[in-house]
Every structure is written in C-alpha cells, then in structure tokens.
Amino acid sequence: MIKPKLMLKFFAKNVAKTGNPLGIENARINRWWKEEQIKRRGEWLFFTGMLYQLTPYIEPLLKYIERLENSKFQEVLRMANFSRSLSAFLLSSITPRKSLEETNKILSNIYFILNSSIDVFYIPEIDTYSGILMYEFGDHDNFAMHARSVIEKLEEHGVRRIVTVDPHTTYALKNVYPKFLEVNFEVKSYIELLDPKKLSRSEEYVIHDPCYYGRYLQLSEVVREKLKKAGINYEEIRNSGKLTNCCGGPIEALAPKISKSIAEIRVNELGRSKIITMCPICLANLRRVKSNALDLSEVLFDGS
Amino acid sequence: MKIYEALENKSIRDGILRTVRNLSYQVDKNLQKHPYLVEYAEEVRNAKKEIIANFDFWIEKAMGILQSKGVEVFYANDANEAIKVVKEIVGSKKIVVKAKSMVSEEIDLRKYLERMGNEVWETDLGELIIQLKKEKPMHSVLPALHYSEAQVAEILKKIGINGRNAEELAEGVRDFMRKKFMSANVGISGCNAFSVDSGRIFLIENEGNIRLATSLPRKYIALVGIEKILQNDRLALKSVLLQSAFFGTFPPTYININEKIEQQEMFVIFLDNGRKSTEFKEQLLCIRCGRCQLECPIFQNFGNIWGGSAYGGPMGIIWTAITEKKSELCFLSTLCGKCREICPMKIDIPEMIRELRRSIIMRK
Ligand code: SF4
Numbered sequence: 001m002i003k004p005k006l007m008l009k010f011f012a013k014n015v016a017k018t019g020n021p022l023g024i025e026n027a028r029i030n031r032w033w034k035e036e037q038i039k040r041r042g043e044w045l046f047f048t049g050m051l052y053q054l055t056p057y058i059e060p061l062l063k064y065i066e067r068l069e070n071s072k073f074q075e076v077l078r079m080a081n082f083s084r085s086l087s088a089f090l091l092s093s094i095t096p097r098k099s100l101e102e103t104n105k106i107l108s109n110i111y112f113i114l115n116s117s118i119d120v121f122y123i124p125e126i127d128t129y130s131g132i133l134m135y136e137f138g139d140h141d142n143f144a145m146h147a148r149s150v151i152e153k154l155e156e157h158g159v160r161r162i163v164t165v166d167p168h169t170t171y172a173l174k175n176v177y178p179k180f181l182e183v184n185f186e187v188k189s190y191i192e193l194l195d196p197k198k199l200s201r202s203e204e205y206v207i208h209d210p211c212y213y214g215r216y217l218q219l220s221e222v223v224r225e226k227l228k229k230a231g232i233n234y235e236e237i238r239n240s241g242k243l244t245n246c247c248g249g250p251i252e253a254l255a256p257k258i259s260k261s262i263a264e265i266r267v268n269e270l271g272r273s274k275i276i277t278m279c280p281i282c283l284a285n286l287r288r289v290k291s292n293a294l295d296l297s298e299v300l301f302d303g304s
Numbered sequence: 305m306k307i308y309e310a311l312e313n314k315s316i317r318d319g320i321l322r323t324v325r326n327l328s329y330q331v332d333k334n335l336q337k338h339p340y341l342v343e344y345a346e347e348v349r350n351a352k353k354e355i356i357a358n359f360d361f362w363i364e365k366a367m368g369i370l371q372s373k374g375v376e377v378f379y380a381n382d383a384n385e386a387i388k389v390v391k392e393i394v395g396s397k398k399i400v401v402k403a404k405s406m407v408s409e410e411i412d413l414r415k416y417l418e419r420m421g422n423e424v425w426e427t428d429l430g431e432l433i434i435q436l437k438k439e440k441p442m443h444s445v446l447p448a449l450h451y452s453e454a455q456v457a458e459i460l461k462k463i464g465i466n467g468r469n470a471e472e473l474a475e476g477v478r479d480f481m482r483k484k485f486m487s488a489n490v491g492i493s494g495c496n497a498f499s500v501d502s503g504r505i506f507l508i509e510n511e512g513n514i515r516l517a518t519s520l521p522r523k524y525i526a527l528v529g530i531e532k533i534l535q536n537d538r539l540a541l542k543s544v545l546l547q548s549a550f551f552g553t554f555p556p557t558y559i560n561i562n563e564k565i566e567q568q569e570m571f572v573i574f575l576d577n578g579r580k581s582t583e584f585k586e587q588l589l590c591i592r593c594g595r596c597q598l599e600c601p602i603f604q605n606f607g608n609i610w611g612g613s614a615y616g617g618p619m620g621i622i623w624t625a626i627t628e629k630k631s632e633l634c635f636l637s638t639l640c641g642k643c644r645e646i647c648p649m650k651i652d653i654p655e656m657i658r659e660l661r662r663s664i665i666m667r668k
Contacts, residue, residue, distance in 0.1 A: 001307070004635040008665065070308045136639060138661030211640040238328070246601040246640035254635060258311060262601045262638070265321065 001255045002065060008137045010083050011253075015146055020050050020129040022057050023087050029053040032104035033124055038111070042121030044161045044193070045154070046114070049169030050129040052107055055280040056100045060093035061086075062256040062288075069257055103280075109297040110165050110190050117195035120163060126153040130172035136250070144180045147172075151181055162187045167212035167219075167279050175216065189213070191222055191278065196230035196300050205234040205299065206270050208286065209244035210279035220244070223278065223296070230300055235273060245269065249281035260288050267291040305439070307633070310609040316442065317605055319450040323443075324598040327552030331595065334549045341549050344542045345648040351539050352531070352589045352649075359580055362500060362533050369503040370572050373564045378573045383411035383627075386527065386575050390492070393525060393571055396421040398489040401481075403507065403514040404428035405494030406444050406592065407527045407575060409614040410627055413492070425484050427513035429477055436462050440614065442607035445551055445594045450607060481513065491521035493562070495528040496547060496592075497540035504563045505572075506540045508548050508556035515560050525571045526562065530579050531588040537561075543591055550593035550648045578626045584656050587622040589649040594619075596643035596653065602636050610636065618643035618653045625660055634660045 014023030030053050064086055114120045131146035154162070162185050164170040174187035191213075207227075213219040220241040227234060239245045248262025263285045267275075270291070277283045278296040286293040310316055335341060355362045363379070370377045380386035390413060394400060400422050402408065414435065417424045426435040430448040434441050436459050441447030451459070453470055460466075460473060465480055467473035493514055497506040505526050507514050518524050534540045541559070548556040564570045579588060597603045597617030608616030612624030612631060621634050634657050643653045 001632075001636060004632060004661075005665065136658065136661075137635075138658060138663075138665040140662060211638070211642070215641040215645055238332075242645055243642070245642065246638045248601060248638065250638040250640070251636055257308075258602070258605060258636065261311060261317070261605050265317075265601065265604060 002068060006082055007254055008139055011133050012139060012142045021133050022054055022090060030124060032107040033122055036108050039121040040123055043119040044163045045159045046111055046120050046122040047162045048107060048127055048165050051166045051169060052103050052280040055284045056095045056103055057090060058284050060090060062252060064089050066256045069255060106295050106297050109301040113194050114190055118193050126157055130169045132168050132172040135176055147177050147180055160185050163190050163193055165190050167210040171212045171216050189219060191219060196226050198231050201232050204273045205276050206273040207234050207240055208270060208275050208277045208282060209240050210282050211244060211246055214241055214244035247282040247285045249285035252285055263289045305609050307606055307609055310606040316450040316607050320604050320607060323449050327598060330552035331550055334554045344546055348539060348543045348546060349589055349649050351535055355533050356585055356588050363530055363574060366500045366533055373503050375564050375570045375572055380573055380575050382577050386411050386573055387416050389573055390525060391420060394422060394490050398422045399487050400424045400490045401427050401484055401488040401517040403493035403517045404431040407494045407529050427481055427517045433459050440608060443594060443597055444592055485516045485520050488521040490523045491517040492525045493518050495526050495532050497534050497543040498528050498532045499534060499537045499540040501536035504561050506544045507560040508544045510553060510557040512558055515558060518562050523569045528572060528574050530574050530576055546648050547591045547593045550595045582626045584622050584626055586651050589651055590619055596647050599642050599646050601638060622653060622656050630660055630664055
C-alpha cells in the first residue's frame with residue numbers, strides 16, 4: 001500500500017492547483033462538448049464532476065504506482081519528490097487514444113439521451129471535480145474548502161437543478177455537501193431522468209451495480225426499470241443491487257494489485273455475459289482484468 | 305504474515321471464497337425460514353444499546369449476581385490486568401484446556417500461560433491448527449479456513465496424530481484431546497453472551513469441546529468482554545442464536561449455558577480493554593457473527609491478516625482501534641458498504657472507518 005498521507009497530499013495539492021486530483025488542467029481533459037451542439041441555459045445543469053474525463057489517465061497512474069506499492073523505496077521517498085515525479089510521469093505518458101475517445105462518446109451519449117427527455121444545459125467552465133476523494137481519505141478540511149468553491153460557482157450561475165453522471169459525484173453533491181455547507185440545489189443522477197427508447201438487443205447482459213448506487217443512493221431498482229423499458233435482457237445474480245460486490249476501484253491508487261485482485265473476484269462472479277456498469281471507476285477497474293464491461297450509456301444509446 | 309504475502313498466498317483467498325459461497329446461501333436460507341430472526345436482531349440491538357449507555361450500572365449488577373452465587377469475580381481494565389488475574393488463578397505446571405475465544409487472542413493469553421510453564425491446549429480443531437502453526441486465526445469462527453485437508457494432516461503430525469482423511473484425523477484429535485480433558489487442571493473459555501439476571505455464560509459451538517473444556521476441569525475461568533453483557537437469559541439466548549444464524553450454521557449444534565456448580569471453582573473476569581472509553585461505541589453492538597468479514601472484498605483477499613494482532617476484517621479494523629491501536633490498514637477499505645448492509649446489528653462500519661481515517665490524517 002502506498003502511504004495514505006503521501007497519496008492524499010498528492011491529490012489535495014492537485015485539487016487546489018488545478019481543480020482535479022491528477023493535476024491535469026480541466027480544459028485539457030474536458031473536451032467531449034467541443035464538437036457538439038450544447039445549450040448554455042436550461043433547467044438541469046449537466047455536471048460531470050470530471051470522473052469520466054480522468055479515467056483514461058488511471059492506467060498510466062497505476063503503472064507508476066504499482067512499482068512502488070509494496071516496495072521499501074517508498075520509505076525514502078519524500079513528499080515533494082513523489083508529487084513531482086508522479087505529475088511529470090502523468091503528463092508525459094501517452095494516454096490511449098481509444099479510451100479518450102470512448103470517454104467523450106460516453107459523455108455526449110448521456111447528454112443527448114437526456115436532451116431528448118429533459119431540458120438540459122452545460123457550462124464547461126463550472127464543471128469541476130467534486131472533491132470526494134479527499135472526503136473518503138478523511139481530509140475534511142480540504143474537502144470542505146474545495147466543496148465551497150464548487151458551490152460558489154454554481155451559485156454564481158443561479159443553478160437550482162443538477163444532473164450527474166456517476167455515482168461518486170452524485171453522492172458527493174447530494175449527500176455529502178449538505179453535511180458541510182448550505183446547498184440550494186437539487187441533485188439527480190441521469191439514470192433517474194432519462195427516458196430510454198425501445199431497442200432491439202439480443203445479447204444477454206449482467207448488471208454490476210456500483211456500491212454507491214446499490215447501497216448509498218439506492219438506485220438499482222431505477223436502473224432495472226430503465227433497462228426493461230429499453231427492452232434489454234439481463235440476468236440477476238445474488239450479489240447485486242443492495243448486495244452488490246465491490247469492483248475494487250476505490251483503492252486502486254493506494255494498492256493497485258489488491259484492487260485488481262478484487263476486480264478478478266468480481267468478474268468471476270459476474271460470469272460470461274456482457275457486464276453493464278454505470279461508473280467510470282468500475283468500468284476502468286473491471287477492464288483491468290479483461291472483462292467485457294460496458295458503460296450503461298453505451299448499451300442504451302441507439303447509435304452504438 | 306504481511307498483507308502482500310497474504311495476497312500471494314492464494315489458499316487464503318480460495319478458502320474464504322469457498323466458505324462464503326456456502327455460508328451466504330445458508331444465511332439467506334435461515335432468514336427465509338426463520339423470519340423472526342430479524343425481530344430478534346432489532347431486540348438485541350436495542351438491549352445492547354441500553355447496556356452500553358449504562359455500562360457501570362450493568363457491570364456492577366453482573367458482578368453482584370455472580371458473587372452471590374459463589375463465583376470469584378474480577379474486573380480488568382486492560383489486557384495486563386486480565387493476564388495477571390489468570391496467572392494467579394492458574395499458577396504454573398498445570399494443564400490448561402481452552403475453548404476457542406477471540407477475547408483470549410485479544411490479550412494473547414496462551415503465550416503468557418505457556419511462558420509460566422503450563423501446558424496449554426486449544427481444543428477447537430481449527431484453533432489447534434493455528435496454535436501448532438503459531439499463527440493468528442484467519443477468521444473468528446473458522447480460524448484455519450485457509451488450510452486444505454492435506455495440509456492439516458501434515459500439521460497434526462507434529463503432535464503424533466496420523467490419518468488418511470478428515471474423519472480419521474478428527475478421530476485422532478478427539479482421542480488426543482480426551483486425555484487432555486481428563487487430566488486438565490483448568491478450563492478457560494470466552495463468552496458469547498452473559499445474562500445479568502442469572503449470571504449465566506452462553507456459548508455456542510459445533511464440535512462439543514467447549515462443553516468438555518468448561519465442565520471437566522476443577523477450575524473454570526470465563527473471560528467476558530463487557531459488551532457481551534445482556535439483561536437476561538432470553539436476550540442472551542437470542543443473541544447467540546443470531547450469532548449462529550448470521551454466520552450460517554443454524555441452529556448451532558451445541559448451546560452451552562454455564563453457571564457455578566458445586567464441584568467446580570468458577571472465576572469470571574470482565575474485560576474492559578478500551579471498550580468503555582472508545583469513541584467507536586457502535587461497534588460494541590457487535591455479536592461477532594463474522595458475516596461482515598466473509599462478505600468483505602478486502603477480507604476475501606487477506607483474512608484476518610487485514611487487521612490487528614487479534615481481530616481482522618471490517619469489524620476487526622474497528623475492534624483493533626478499540627483494543628489495540630488505530631491502524632493505517634483502514635485505508636485499504638473500499639468503503640463499499642457491504643458490511644453495513646449485511647450486519648445483523650446494522651453497525652455502520654464504513655462511517656467509523658471514515659472517522660478512523662480522519663483521526664489518522666489529522667494526527668501530525
Ligand atoms: S460487525 Fe456485524 S456482521 Fe460483523 S461480526 Fe459484528 S455483528 Fe457480525
């Protein structure tokens with residue numbers, strides 16, 4: 001395991017500097033909307049929280065960390081060096097084109113599925129990372145500071161309704177922010193708001209419910225409703241919904257090998273059908289063990 | 305063993321996964337067949353809350369009833385005090401038979417008794433294997449779940465037991481233990497639930513060793529974590545039934561209800577060891593069914609290696625913080641929340657892990 005304080009400092013510093021934990025400027029990673037027709041005004045603000053945009057960088061990050069994970073070298077590593085060399089490594093590494101393209105496609109898919117059922121709009125400049133990682137690490141001070149800046153931006157634009165795309169951001173904005181600060185907006189996951197078209201799909205799928213949807217936010221039933229409406233067949237396993245099992249993703253930055261072993265256990269349990277996920281962290285981590293995991297939006301979107 | 309060694313040791317992972325598949329199915333079945341268990345859980349949870357909120361009152365009452373029955377009662381503030389009491393009762397050059405007990409692991413009792421020149425035997429088969437391997441139990445109910453039959457056969461050779469299959473080995477161990485039971489001077493057990501009303505110790509098991517270990521020797525010592533105290537027999541019985549149902553084996557093969565009998569000297573030691581003053585009060589509701597361990601994605605890779613010197617897994621991370629130290633290992637949790645979902649006592653372990661992290665991060 002990487003020393004938690006080392007990793008936390010790396011993340012917190014980056015969030016303070018660039019707004020996201022990997023320290024790559026938002027403008028550089030948030031490009032899905034560039035070639036799309038988006039509205040800047042409307043009822044529901046589309047808020048990605050940058051998690052999908054960060055996933056293509058997870059692979060190089062883990063490559064770097066895996067080498068240190070269980071090594072004595074860590075002991076002599078000073079904070080400044082760790083931070084600097086990891087940042088340099090991330091910036092210089094080539095992120096796979098395919099996963100960048102996929103991220104952009106997932107986000108624009110979600111935006112346009114929503115667009116057909118609700119009045120949705122997007123303001124790229126105020127879309128930022130939620131800070132949830134700092135909260136989960138126990139660093140409440142830095143979390144609260146960041147959350148305040150996110151909320152301020154939303155207030156400035158008079159946002160009252162927010163639609164999110166991943167479970168961690170949803171949980172942060174909906175459940176955690178109100179514990180720390182006053183919030184005046186409503187938060188819903190896009191899954192609750194979308195109105196899927198009937199599709200003809202013959203494949204059999206299996207659902208991997210993310211822990212935050214399955215338990216913390218209790219949205220698994222909604223997921224199933226929508227899949228049924230879209231005419232998608234899926235099998236149910238015992239460990240789904242409230243009883244879903246973790247993909248291992250949340251500890252990938254501290255302990256990539258352990259995280260991968262958890263993904264292996266989960267993929268075995270899910271069996272051979274195509275796996276439907278709805279969280280960028282689950283998607284990335286389940287794919288580390290060669291599974292055929294897909295994002296819900298890829299399954300629901302007609303064009304794919 | 306360190307966590308990365310455990311990660312490499314696939315027999316831990318395989319053993320746990322094999323066990324969890326079978327036991328989860330059993331638990332689901334138990335709950336379907338006996339829906340009243342859910343009400344029991346609610347009742348026991350509320351009863352325990354009341355005890356925890358008024359520890360001093362209930363401890364005093366518990367000690368009073370035992371004294372009135374002629375039991376020698378002690379209160380140990382920490383592990384050292386408990387060990388001192390046991391040492392005085394046992395002395396040296398004795399044969400001691402032990403029932404499997406996590407609280408005795410917590411204070412590392414076997415080691416101290418052996419150092420004083422006593423012959424100490426774990427009478428539970430799984431625990432005996434752990435004793436012979438000088439390891440820590442991999443799970444509180446199934447201490448040796450990571451060993452195959454062939455490995456067990458190898459380990460048992462150390463004490464001269466030979467057998468070609470599980471039955472022969474079990475028979476060999478029974479013979480071996482019978483002699484120890486007959487010659488033992490002292491029997492030691494933990495306690496699954498303690499009834500204040502009657503002063504009785506409730507213990508469940510599937511092998512029958514606890515019964516022998518606690519009834520045959522002339523001296524009997526019971527170690528009782530103060531969170532095991534319940535108001536009356538009815539609640540204590542419900543608590544142990546829940547423990548077995550949520551572990552997966554229901555009903556338990558044996559329920560022992562021990563109290564002072566004439567031919568035996570009985571000693572009860574109430575152990576605090578961080579419980580009364582802990583900030584993690586909610587964990588004291590735990591009935592140690594071990595379900596949160598088996599269903600935990602991290603535990604599935606490491607067993608109790610993910611934890612402190614005695615306790616591991618989700619509940620073990622918090623129990624370790626109560627009885628031993630706040631360990632950085634809590635950062636390995638994925639906070640997936642499965643433990644809270646399946647816990648019969650609905651203990652919010654993920655929230656306590658967040659709290660634990662917070663206090664470690666704040667510590668300069
Ligand atoms: S925390 Fe809950 S599930 Fe875990 S051992 Fe205790 S009672 Fe059982």
